[in-house]
Amino acid sequence: MQGPRVTVNTGFCSVRHGLAFIFLLCNFSISTQQLNMNIAILAMVNHTAPTSHTNASTESSPADSQDYENGILNGFKAVAPVYDWSSEIQGIILSSFNYGSLLTPLLVGYVAGIFGVKHVVDAGLFICSALNLFIPLAADTGVTLLIVIRIVQGIAQIMVLTGQYSIWTKWAPSLERSQLITIALSGVMLGNFIIFALGGLLCQTIGWPYIFYIFGGIGCVCCALCFLLVYDDPLHHPFISTGEKMYIQRALAKRSLPIKAMIKSLPLWAILVSAFCQSWAYLTMATHTPIYIRSVLHVNIRDSGILSSVPSVFAFVFMIIGGLLADFLLSRKCLRLISVRKLFTAIGTAIPSMFLVSLYWVRSSASTSVVIVVRFYIFRSISFSGIYVNILDIAPRYSSFLKGVLQVIMSTAGAISPTITGFVISQDSDLGWRNIFLISAALNILGLMIYLIFGEADVQDWAKEQTTTHL
Secondary structure, eight states, X not given: OOOOOOOOOOSTTSHHHXXXXXXXXXXXXXXXXXXXXXXXXXXXXXTTSOOOOXXXXXXXXXXXXXXXXXXXXXXOOOOSOOBOOOHHHHHHHHHGGGTTTTTHHHXXXXXXXXXXXXXXXXXXXXXXXXXXXXXXXHHHHOHHHHHHHHHHHHHHHHHHHHHHHHHHHHXXXXXXXXXXHHHHHHHHHHHHXXXXXXXXXHHHHTOTHHHHHHHHHHHHXXXXXXXXXXXXXXXXXXXXXXXXXXXXXXXXXXXXXXXXHHHTOHHHHHHHXXXXXXXXXXXXHHHHHHHHHHHTSOOOHHHHHHHHHHHHHXXXXXXXXXXXXXXXXXXXXXXXXXXXXXXXXXXXXXHHHHHHHHHGGGTTOHHHHHHHHHHHHHHHHHGXXXXXXXXXXXXXXXXXXXXXXXXXXXXXXXXXXXXXXXXXXXXXXXXXXXXHHHHHHXXXXXXXXXXXXXXXXXXXXXXXXXXXXXX
16 A cells, blocks of 8 residues: 655745745845945935045035035935045945955855854844944944945855855755756846835935835845745755655755865866956946946936946846847757857857947947946846856856855955946046946956856866765
């Protein structure tokens, strides 16, 4: 006599897919908290004051606020203080979020081993969200405290992102890993769109502090949801079915990391270097697009936020289209796998570099400039079917770990590029933008050339081996 049949939920109603949607909300939250400063800083800085080269932040006088209201922002209601921050200080503030990205993953791994990954993710999300509520007070206290808070927020964000990858190693079967992680990470793109679309409107209507209050509060709610429903592994989850638990356990295999072989792998380094160069250009645009639209194209803060959000919508759509097209070419055997990866990387790198170079020379036309920025994001999103998926090709067994490494590389670019951008612009507000675009384009092409030369798509030998010795 047969026992009861164990059913496995493989649809979107499964617990593991529910976990992916919870992480989508978490990533949405930390994305808005990372980028809310990018739009709020337009209202926080007193553009009518002479450029200051000190690190001090000062609240403007009522007269200055009135000038600010009647002049630069075209209707912005001065319901919050503004500060005399130089371009260098603004660049440091925007990039400080990424300053802790190099050492944090090591710290996260150590702490997670003691307290558990779930608690690391919960703590990171709570710290990032709670500190977001105190940013207006920190800005009033002084720019140094504000930078420190942003650094701690960045560390907390890495705790959330790195912790997610550790959780997925125990939750995501290999055949569903890309799907689950993509669902979770799509929250970042959603956060980009929402913060830019609503941020300028919030600044104009109720004041810039409420950007931090609202999205900090949303983060606290997501933290509570994560605390209640996220668990380190299926074994300890109270709501998972026996069938799904057994399915995940059978699909996952114990494996160790061949660290030494990874360090010696040229195809892996080609991906990481190219991703660093691409992230430099992308994060330069992501952090400074609102400032460029406001200061160079002379668009008011509300419209600047809306225009800054438009590229994210197109990038989201064309990222999906690019993935479908890549799979179509592979299924019809039109091109080899490595050819598809290099083609999409080349399209997503070379064409955006051309748009970056041309952006400075069309600054007299706001509409043309915005169209070029949108096209930059559209073609850049194509590269997600190139180098960013290539890690799954060369080492599918270690994709979660390597995506964590990739995140560190991208965060490192984010820690450097906005700081240098702020410094270059402060030296020459006109030619500075040209130089920034040229630097970003040059790095993009450099990363592309390295990837075209050394990139591969075959599973590497170290990713095939079942070894127990590594270092």
